[in-house]
Amino acid sequence: MPKVGMEPQRREAMIRATIQTIGEAGSLDVTVSQIAKRAGMSPALAHHYFGSKDQIFLAAMRHILRSFGESVTLRLRNLEEPEARIRAIIAASFASGQFDKEIVAAWLTFYVRAMQSEDVARLLSVYARRLKSNLMYDLRKLFSPEEAEQVAQGLASLIDGFYIRHALQHVAPDRDASQALVCDYLALWMERKARG
Amino acid sequence: MPKVGMEPQRREAMIRATIQTIGEAGSLDVTVSQIAKRAGMSPALAHHYFGSKDQIFLAAMRHILRSFGESVTLRLRNLEEPEARIRAIIAASFASGQFDKEIVAAWLTFYVRAMQSEDVARLLSVYARRLKSNLMYDLRKLFSPEEAEQVAQGLASLIDGFYIRHALQHVAPDRDASQALVCDYLALWMERKARG
Amino acid sequence: MPKVGMEPQRREAMIRATIQTIGEAGSLDVTVSQIAKRAGMSPALAHHYFGSKDQIFLAAMRHILRSFGESVTLRLRNLEEPEARIRAIIAASFASGQFDKEIVAAWLTFYVRAMQSEDVARLLSVYARRLKSNLMYDLRKLFSPEEAEQVAQGLASLIDGFYIRHALQHVAPDRDASQALVCDYLALWMERKARG
Amino acid sequence: MPKVGMEPQRREAMIRATIQTIGEAGSLDVTVSQIAKRAGMSPALAHHYFGSKDQIFLAAMRHILRSFGESVTLRLRNLEEPEARIRAIIAASFASGQFDKEIVAAWLTFYVRAMQSEDVARLLSVYARRLKSNLMYDLRKLFSPEEAEQVAQGLASLIDGFYIRHALQHVAPDRDASQALVCDYLALWMERKARG
DNA sequence: AATGAATGAGCCTTCATTCAT
DNA sequence: AATGAATGAAGGCTCATTCAT
Numbered sequence: 133m134p135k136v137g138m139e140p141q142r143r144e145a146m147i148r149a150t151i152q153t154i155g156e157a158g159s160l161d162v163t164v165s166q167i168a169k170r171a172g173m174s175p176a177l178a179h180h181y182f183g184s185k186d187q188i189f190l191a192a193m194r195h196i197l198r199s200f201g202e203s204v205t206l207r208l209r210n211l212e213e214p215e216a217r218i219r220a221i222i223a224a225s226f227a228s229g230q231f232d233k234e235i236v237a238a239w240l241t242f243y244v245r246a247m248q249s250e251d252v253a254r255l256l257s258v259y260a261r262r263l264k265s266n267l268m269y270d271l272r273k274l275f276s277p278e279e280a281e282q283v284a285q286g287l288a289s290l291i292d293g294f295y296i297r298h299a300l301q302h303v304a305p306d307r308d309a310s311q312a313l314v315c316d317y318l319a320l321w322m323e324r325k326a327r328g
Numbered sequence: 329m330p331k332v333g334m335e336p337q338r339r340e341a342m343i344r345a346t347i348q349t350i351g352e353a354g355s356l357d358v359t360v361s362q363i364a365k366r367a368g369m370s371p372a373l374a375h376h377y378f379g380s381k382d383q384i385f386l387a388a389m390r391h392i393l394r395s396f397g398e399s400v401t402l403r404l405r406n407l408e409e410p411e412a413r414i415r416a417i418i419a420a421s422f423a424s425g426q427f428d429k430e431i432v433a434a435w436l437t438f439y440v441r442a443m444q445s446e447d448v449a450r451l452l453s454v455y456a457r458r459l460k461s462n463l464m465y466d467l468r469k470l471f472s473p474e475e476a477e478q479v480a481q482g483l484a485s486l487i488d489g490f491y492i493r494h495a496l497q498h499v500a501p502d503r504d505a506s507q508a509l510v511c512d513y514l515a516l517w518m519e520r521k522a523r524g
Numbered sequence: 525m526p527k528v529g530m531e532p533q534r535r536e537a538m539i540r541a542t543i544q545t546i547g548e549a550g551s552l553d554v555t556v557s558q559i560a561k562r563a564g565m566s567p568a569l570a571h572h573y574f575g576s577k578d579q580i581f582l583a584a585m586r587h588i589l590r591s592f593g594e595s596v597t598l599r600l601r602n603l604e605e606p607e608a609r610i611r612a613i614i615a616a617s618f619a620s621g622q623f624d625k626e627i628v629a630a631w632l633t634f635y636v637r638a639m640q641s642e643d644v645a646r647l648l649s650v651y652a653r654r655l656k657s658n659l660m661y662d663l664r665k666l667f668s669p670e671e672a673e674q675v676a677q678g679l680a681s682l683i684d685g686f687y688i689r690h691a692l693q694h695v696a697p698d699r700d701a702s703q704a705l706v707c708d709y710l711a712l713w714m715e716r717k718a719r720g
Numbered sequence: 721m722p723k724v725g726m727e728p729q730r731r732e733a734m735i736r737a738t739i740q741t742i743g744e745a746g747s748l749d750v751t752v753s754q755i756a757k758r759a760g761m762s763p764a765l766a767h768h769y770f771g772s773k774d775q776i777f778l779a780a781m782r783h784i785l786r787s788f789g790e791s792v793t794l795r796l797r798n799l800e801e802p803e804a805r806i807r808a809i810i811a812a813s814f815a816s817g818q819f820d821k822e823i824v825a826a827w828l829t830f831y832v833r834a835m836q837s838e839d840v841a842r843l844l845s846v847y848a849r850r851l852k853s854n855l856m857y858d859l860r861k862l863f864s865p866e867e868a869e870q871v872a873q874g875l876a877s878l879i880d881g882f883y884i885r886h887a888l889q890h891v892a893p894d895r896d897a898s899q900a901l902v903c904d905y906l907a908l909w910m911e912r913k914a915r916g
Numbered sequence: 917a918a919t920g921a922a923t924g925a926g927c928c929t930t931c932a933t934t935c936a937t
Numbered sequence: 938a939a940t941g942a943a944t945g946a947a948g949g950c951t952c953a954t955t956c957a958t
Contacts, residue, residue, distance in 0.1 A: 157443075157444065158440070159443060161444075162351055163951085163953080165920095165952080165953090174919045174920075175919090175952095175954085176919055176921095176954085177918055177919070179954065180918080184953080185501065201500065219484075240440055242438050243496065244355065247353075247495060249356075253496070282509060285500075286486065286509050286512075286513065289489030290485055291487055291489065291493050292488070292489035293488040293492070294485050294488075294489075297484070297485055297488060300439065301453065306923095308389060309481075310485075313478060313481060313482055317516075323516075323523070324339025324516060325518055327523055332937075332940090333939090334942060338942090360927080370944050371944095372929085372943075372945080373942075375928080376943080380929080381928065381929090528921085530922090531920090534921090549836065550834075550836050551832065552830065553736060556948080566923050567923095567932090567948095568923055568924080568952085569922055569923070570723075572922080576949080577949065577950090613800075629835055635888065636832050639745075639746025639747060640746050645888070645889075665779055668816070674901060674904070676829070677901060678878065678904075678905065680881070680884050681885055681898075684880055685876070685877030685880040685882075686880035687832060689877055692837060698939085705877070712911075713910035715908075715912055719915055727938095751931060751932080762941080763933085763940090763941050764933085764934085764939075765939055765940070767932080767933065767934085772933085773931095773933090
């Protein structure tokens with residue numbers, strides 16, 4: 133009996149396998165065959181569902197981005213206080229499922245990939261803009277427009293910086309310390325503001 | 329035209345071409361042929377001088393790292409005051425010749441490469457350790473040991489974060505704004521300390 | 525035309541083509557492309573099925589060795605008399621399908637290859653040991669242990685010698701004359717023994 | 721001061737290096753660079769003196785052949801008795817300097833090479849013919865023409881067989897045992913003849 | 917729905933050989 | 938006499954992608 137409606141399962145399996153494979157290899161230099169094998173199917177079927185290797189990567193990236201977006205949305209629900217909301221966004225970045233070695237490695241490789249692929253770059257910039265607008269929404273309630281802009285830039289860069297360092301196993305601070313340092317960056321600005 | 333003593337010139341040409349090619353492509357997926365062509369020689373000669381593609385990449389990376397190191401050393405000469413010295417290190421990171429699109433792109437790809445290659449990882453960690461010890465040397469004069477550690481981590485991550493954002497043309501702040509924000513991070517800590 | 529189950533056919537075609545190509549060239553300096561072309565497939569497919577050039581060679585050699593072994597086994601069936609059995613083994617070495625120009629040339633190149641490749645050497649020594657134990661089994665019934673050993677060595681070397689000479693088209697004796705001379709070597713020993 | 725008359729020394733060094741290199745590698749797959757390096761000169765100079773890689777190999781082979789020929793001539797001097805002379809020829813084949821691992825390996829590779837190269841084949845056949853005529857000269861004094869022919873073939877093949885086995889480190893008999901077995905082959909024929 | 921079969925294109929690497937000095 | 942410089946040509950191998958079943 134021919135199975136029907138396999139597509140969603142196959143796609144999901146491929147996406148998961150893609151992230152795992154890239155994460156392990158620490159590189160986009162993974163073959164479609166490797167990914168397909170891990171996903172339990174033939175490379176031919178993978179192509180059938182995705183059309184090309186690029187599309188496979190894009191789908192995986194979209195998955196990571198969407199998953200992060202949903203995590204943020206969830207954490208912001210019921211939070212009113214600006215400072216708390218910003219901390220929630222930061223927390224989302226370091227949450228398990230996001231700051232895991234595997235995910236971060238995949239994330240990084242995609243980042244680099246954006247230098248080559250317009251599609252990837254577009255995807256990334258959508259995410260970046262949304263993250264920034266999220267931050268700005270609350271920062272504007274705490275700081276002047278110029279200061280808010282600066283804090284947003286600082287926070288985002290700091291997070292990216294910790295990501296890259298996490299991926300490379302430098303003597304990087306662990307998850308909690310990293311998150312604490314980012315939160316502290318907000319605190320430093322709050323203190324300056326308080327002091328006048 | 330004399331035909332002896334070409335090796336240094338050839339090596340230099342290859343290194344320059346490697347950085348340019350990687351910078352433009354935004355990827356390590358460049359062929360030895362491409363690089364050699366840009367450097368004005370045959371791929372065979374490139375292999376003759378470097379032995380392998382990996383060695384070509386390593387040489388290019390060593391060049392970037394050494395160049396950065398020398399820049400830092402130069403800028404620290406004659407500076408005594410801790411805060412000024414830290415600002416000098418930051419400035420070196422954003423100096424032209426270092427924060428250029430091309431260099432940063434190459435830098436990033438090497439960063440990612442470190443996830444695969446032991447050799448690259450080693451090279452990078454040497455640089456990271458030196459940078460940190462440079463920062464710590466002066467930070468310890470300004471802060472408690474724990475605080476110094478935190479500031480160092482923050483500064484380094486912030487710089488890396490701006491690098492990655494610079495490479496990706498996000499709505500990233502420009503060179504001066506980036507540098508200013510990093511310096512301001514130090515300022516924020518100094519203010520907190522001053523306030524007690 | 526069904527497109528499944530091609531692997532065995534492809535492998536067989538490759539093995540045959542390998543022996544032919546090496547036989548014609550009289551050298552292992554043949555390219556995978558040449559062999560694959562003769563076998564009617566792309567070099568890529570050849571690699572797909574064998575993994576590497578070395579594996580292709582090994583497979584071809586295993587084929588020759590196995591084919592010789594089976595020929596010997598077949599000829600020994602139903603033979604009880606020691607002298608007849610030894611003559612059968614000798615005959616197998618000179619049988620058509622074994623002492624053909626092509627096969628002998630391939631055989632020789634593999635022999636030489638054994639000086640470089642552990643794998644080939646191992647394969648060859650397995651065959652050599654089996655051939656010797658075959659000979660010794662019957663020789664021990666005809667001669668003293670020391671004599672049996674000598675006869676075995678002589679017979680084996682003589683066969684190898686005729687092989688090498690056959691391959692090189694020296695004014696070498698033809699198949700029948702070669703075989704007769706080897707058999708006569710056994711006869712010489714039998715006469716000596718008879719005479720006491 | 722420019723050195724003059726270097727050519728003979730250079731050629732000799734190259735020939736020695738060629739035999740050593742091939743002997744060690746157990747293969748003709750050695751590069752001109754390897755040989756030249758071992759001979760203490762640049763590959764360019766090697767080409768200057770020999771013209772091509774083929775010529776280098778041919779020169780090395782000619783050297784081996786000539787050296788063997790001279791050894792035979794020397795050993796035959798002052799020997800009158802046919803049987804003794806034949807034994808001397810056999811002894812020459814197994815003499816140190818001829819039956820050494822290195823030489824034998826080179827010898828074998830050249831043998832195989834003869835299947836490809838007309839030049840090598842010609843060289844080899846000259847040697848084979850001379851060896852045979854040497855043997856026949858004395859054998860004819862001991863046997864009928866047909867028998868002499870057979871003994872010559874047997875002796876030559878036996879020697880070649882021991883060579884090949886010596887090169888491959890099979891559980892081959894050592895130098896003395898090999899030589900004894902070849903001599904014994906002659907003895908077997910003498911006994912048959914004596915018995916009548 | 918699924919896959920084994922198949923390949924074209926391309927890359928890294930090696931090497932004999934040439935040339936200018 | 939001697940060599941560093943340089944390359945064209947070729948080979949092994951990989952892989953995304955297509956196709957027939």
